[in-house]
Amino acid sequence: MSRLTPFHVAVPVYDLDGARRFYRDVLGCAEGRSSDHWTDFNLYGHQFVIHLKSRPAVPEEHPTNLVDGHNVPIPHYGVVLEWEAWHELESRLRKKNTHFIIEPGIRFVGQPGEQATMFFLDPSGNALEFKAFKDMGQLFAV
Template sequence: MRDANTVFHLAIPARDLDEAFDFYVKKLGCKLARRYHDRITLDFFGDQVVCHLSDQFDEEPQMYPRHFGITFSEKSQFDNLYKLAKQREVTFFRDLSTRFEGLIEEHLTYFLQDPSNNLLEFKYYYDPRMMY
């Protein structure tokens, strides 16, 4: 079972590390942990995302089957990131919407698109039992 000292790790392709840095650090507010000639390591909302320099990335991204992101337990955090992304003119793949309306798993969601076409989904469930 995961505890507070355990961090999830995800590696993703990045066509340009300066673009990745601008998107994740300057626009989303993630913390840069390390930078090497071929990758940057980020504190992505408490977990680790590593952007590896690569020429292999989706030319035409689709939400399914591959995306990643954060499910917020606090609506204010979800709302604050949405406002920040709008203010900083981050590319939205899909703007704010409601999924499964009227069902127990109803939630708010939006998708961002990074410069290497990685898709990031951010969610907030009204019922916290539905987070998993």
């Protein structure tokens, strides 16, 4: 695999201060530049930005797609971590009493792409997935 470069993603949040606390204090992201309408974070080496948005009058619901017996929210975002880093994050999230919409576990056991994965929501309802492969070479396995 060639050297990866950081991605940039921006997501809407309804409470900038609450979202800042979540990404900083729960996920452990370092804060970067900010204004009264957005904040940059270092999400495992990637540029992640939260942007303040008005809360919709009718709550938005995530559609889902059935994957390995789970209703996976679409859209979602996250990072593929090293195996040990994933377990450290899982432990930190459990200590912070994070509600998982798909509990941490191993998917595709014994198949190409076997992975540890977990899904949860940020305070604005954005779906996050963090995953890890014991064999990172299996990231794009078919």
